[in-house]
Amino acid sequence: MRLTTLIYFFSCLLFTVNTFAREVVNVYTSRHYAVDKEIYEMFTKETGVIVREISAKDQILLERLKNEGATSPADVLILADAARLWRATRRGLFRKYENDEIDRRIPKSLRSRGNWVGLTLRARIIVFDKRKFTKEDFSTYSDLGKPIFKNEFCSRSVTHPYMLSLLSSLILNLGENKATNLSKNLVMNQARKPQGGDTDQIRAVGAGECGVALTNSYYLIRLMRSSKPRDIESVKNVGFVFPNQKTSGTHINVTGAGILKNAPNLTNANLFLEFLTEPETQKLFASGNNEWPAIQGLATSNKILNKLSKFEKDKLDVEAIGSKQFTAQRIADQVGWQ
Ligand code: FE
Numbered sequence: 390m391r392l393t394t395l396i397y398f399f400s401c402l403l404f405t406v407n408t409f410a411r412e413v414v415n416v417y418t419s420r421h422y423a424v425d426k427e428i429y430e431m432f433t434k435e436t437g438v439i440v441r442e443i444s445a446k447d448q449i450l451l452e453r454l455k456n457e458g459a460t461s462p463a464d465v466l467i468l469a470d471a472a473r474l475w476r477a478t479r480r481g482l483f484r485k486y487e488n489d490e491i492d493r494r495i496p497k498s499l500r501s502r503g504n505w506v507g508l509t510l511r512a513r514i515i516v517f518d519k520r521k522f523t524k525e526d527f528s529t530y531s532d533l534g535k536p537i538f539k540n541e542f543c544s545r546s547v548t549h550p551y552m553l554s555l556l557s558s559l560i561l562n563l564g565e566n567k568a569t570n571l572s573k574n575l576v577m578n579q580a581r582k583p584q585g586g587d588t589d590q591i592r593a594v595g596a597g598e599c600g601v602a603l604t605n606s607y608y609l610i611r612l613m614r615s616s617k618p619r620d621i622e623s624v625k626n627v628g629f630v631f632p633n634q635k636t637s638g639t640h641i642n643v644t645g646a647g648i649l650k651n652a653p654n655l656t657n658a659n660l661f662l663e664f665l666t667e668p669e670t671q672k673l674f675a676s677g678n679n680e681w682p683a684i685q686g687l688a689t690s691n692k693i694l695n696k697l698s699k700f701e702k703d704k705l706d707v708e709a710i711g712s713k714q715f716t717a718q719r720i721a722d723q724v725g726w727q
Contacts, residue, residue, distance in 0.1 A: 414657040418467035424677030464658035472550035475711025483647035505647030509680035534574030541600030542578040557713035607679035631700040638703035
C-alpha cells in the first residue's frame with residue numbers, strides 16, 4: 390500500500406473516531422432564529438461540545454419529552470413565557486442547576502429557584518391608533534377597561550400563555566376582584582372576538598379595525614425595523630405605550646432555559662446554560678428576537694431595542710406569574726373572555 394493511501398485511511402479513521410467521541414449537548418427549543426445557530430457554533434468553538442438542536446412549538450416539545458420519558462436524549466429545554474416554563478416545572482421536567490455564576494448574572498425575579506433561568510426579556514405593551522387616541526389616554530393596563538375604549542379593544546385569545554401571564558400579573562398586582570372587574574370591562578370594550586397573534590393585533594390597529602390592542606414588544610420592534618412596504622404601512626399610524634410606569638411597572642416576561650431531569654450529558658448541559666448567560670451570548674440571543682438581555686442594562690447592537698430599554702419593569706417574580714395561570718383562566722371563563 391502506498392504511503393499517501395495509508396495516510397488517507399488513517400485520517401479518515403481519525404475523523405470518524407473524533408466525530409463519535411465528540412461531546413454533545415441536545416437542546417430542545419421553541420425558538421427558531423438564525424442567530425441561534427451562530428450561538429451554538431460559538432459554544433462549540435469555546436468548549437468543543439457540539440449542540441444538537443430540535444426546534445419545534447412548545448406543545449410538540451412537551452409531548453415529545455413526555456413520550457420519551459426517562460430515555461429522552463434531551464439535555465436542555467428552552468421555552469418562551471413564564472406560563473409555559475411553569476407548566477414544564479410542574480411536570481417535573483427540570484432538574485436544579487447548580488451554578489452560582491448564573492445566579493449572580495441573572496436577577497432573582499427572572500429565574501426559578503434553580504429549575505430554569507430567564508435569558509431574555511419582553512414587555513407586554515399597549516399599541517393604539519394614533520388617529521383616534523394619544524399617549525395621554527393610557528397610563529395603565531386598567532385604563533383599557535374605560536368606557537372611552539368601547540368597541541376599540543383587541544387581543545389574541547386569552548387562553549394563550551402571553552395573555553394568561555399578563556392576567557396573572559394583574560391578579561398579583563391588583564388582587565382577584567379588581568382583575569376580574571377589569572377583565573369584564575375588557576370583554577365589554579372588545580372591537581371583535583379575540584383572534585390571531587400579536588402581529589395581527591398591531592396590523593389591525595394600523596388598519597383602523599381596532600383602536601387599542603396588546604402585544605409583546607418584540608413583534609412591534611420587528612415591524613418597526615422592517616423595510617417591507619406592508620410592515621411600514623402597518624406601523625405608520627400605530628403608537629405605543631409602556632403601561633403602569635408610575636405604578637407597578639410594565640409586565641415583563643422571559644424566554645428561559647432549564648436542564649432536563651434525565652439529561653444524559655449533564656456536564657455539557659451545565660456548561661451550555663452558563664454560556665447562555667454570558668454577556669456576549671446574551672446580547673446575540675436577545676437581540677436576535679428583538680428582546681432585551683436578562684442581564685440588567687446590557688446594551689445590544691439593536692438600536693431601537695436600546696432606545697426602548699429604559700422603562701419601569703414590573704418587579705414581580707416571573708415564576709409566581711406562571712403559577713397564577715389557572716386562576717387567570719378561571720377569571721377569563723367567568724367573564725366570558727375567550
Ligand atoms: Fe412570541
